[in-house]
Amino acid sequence: MWFDTHCHLDFPEFATNRQAYKKLFSDHDIQRFFVPSVGPENWRDVLQLRKHHSYQVGLGIHPCFLQPLIDENILQRSLDKLHALALQNQSSLSAIGECGLDKRIDVPIATQLSAFHFQIELAEQLQLPLVIHSVQQHHNIHASLKMRTRDNLGVVHAFSGNYQQAKSLLDLGLKIGVGGVITWPTAQKTREAIAKLPLDCIVLETDAPDMKITGFSQLPNSPHFLPKIFNQLVLLREESASILADRIWENSVNLFSR
Template structure:
């Protein structure tokens, strides 16, 4: 059984001190491929440099929680120079990246929502121009975010990362061409609504992820999350679904490859 982690931050501590050692441990556990999305100008080049590793694909984006704090007191357009720099990076590295992201909206921070919306709408349009799928961060704003994607007629698909929400909300994203990222959220007792959604969604809409080192699993004893936990997330998904574990394993891999337009 080979695992595909569609969203993990291997450039973050605690992985970046010994990435080769971590990758070796992942390989022993059959974690065959990882997608590493960047989050801000501070790590765009660092993440892009990881693209040379055979077991890693990368994405570059501007995360809503990492938007330049120096621009807080300025008009939202103050973010545009950095966004234009990101566009040029992605344009030049088109063959080295699999997606645009991580980007999106986070409803926990209403005070920055105008800046978030400006940056996300800008990135939707730019990703459409470059024919890149999106890796989307969506927290407490599923309806608003889906409406933006629909209004801007985004057609490249991608992944709604770390999904937590209802079946209706997930289905809206699937109808827009997106896969649903299944992570450690489903291990938590309080996530019954999300589990019900994942039980009902079509099999070809699902992919696995960890968001390592973040998004801890329920009763996790490790100090940080890791792609090694994909097996635990998978078993939780198997318990929800009607397919056999073999069918699920095969579909999750193919869905991941398809969502990111990879040749594997």
């Protein structure tokens, strides 16, 4: 059985075809899902998914969804609403996120850092792990978290860096989210990094409907492709498939322990 530790099942691709996807998930033994939010517009939808026992959820503001809040001059108000909603629903949450930093977007890094640090403090207050989006910003993620010492700090999802970057994140106590990137032969540095990481830091994800996997790029990504990502992981690692599967399930459950 499988745990997709990062998938956006509230997005339209799934919401409009829920029964068909439900069957696909069952057919491929995808038993549990973590669904992060991306901003105020989907906080309520994500919380609604928590009613299903196989779904765990997080609240946050994704860096790529900051710009509309800046344009409307409501970023601080939205962060305050996030704080209030998270406190109100803390028994339903398994993490704070998706949050983090992204070099590609046209949002000043100072603004991204401010929003990220707000969410770090919220996670500390609620003693929840962070689900972190990091694109070409691993150094700033590390700097933002290097003074944090509690267990289960969180996960850097959809990791696509090299071994040195991964090791610096692991040293903070973070887990590494492994997804479709490792199915692409061109991602050699990331594949080499994942091959060398300690097994106890690895969790699997699809980031569905994004982060396509090789051979299926014409389709929306979906949790039912998770076994294909696992099959690539088996090729990269020295452990047997059964040991990998058991340990990754354990890592995932421990990451989202409530």
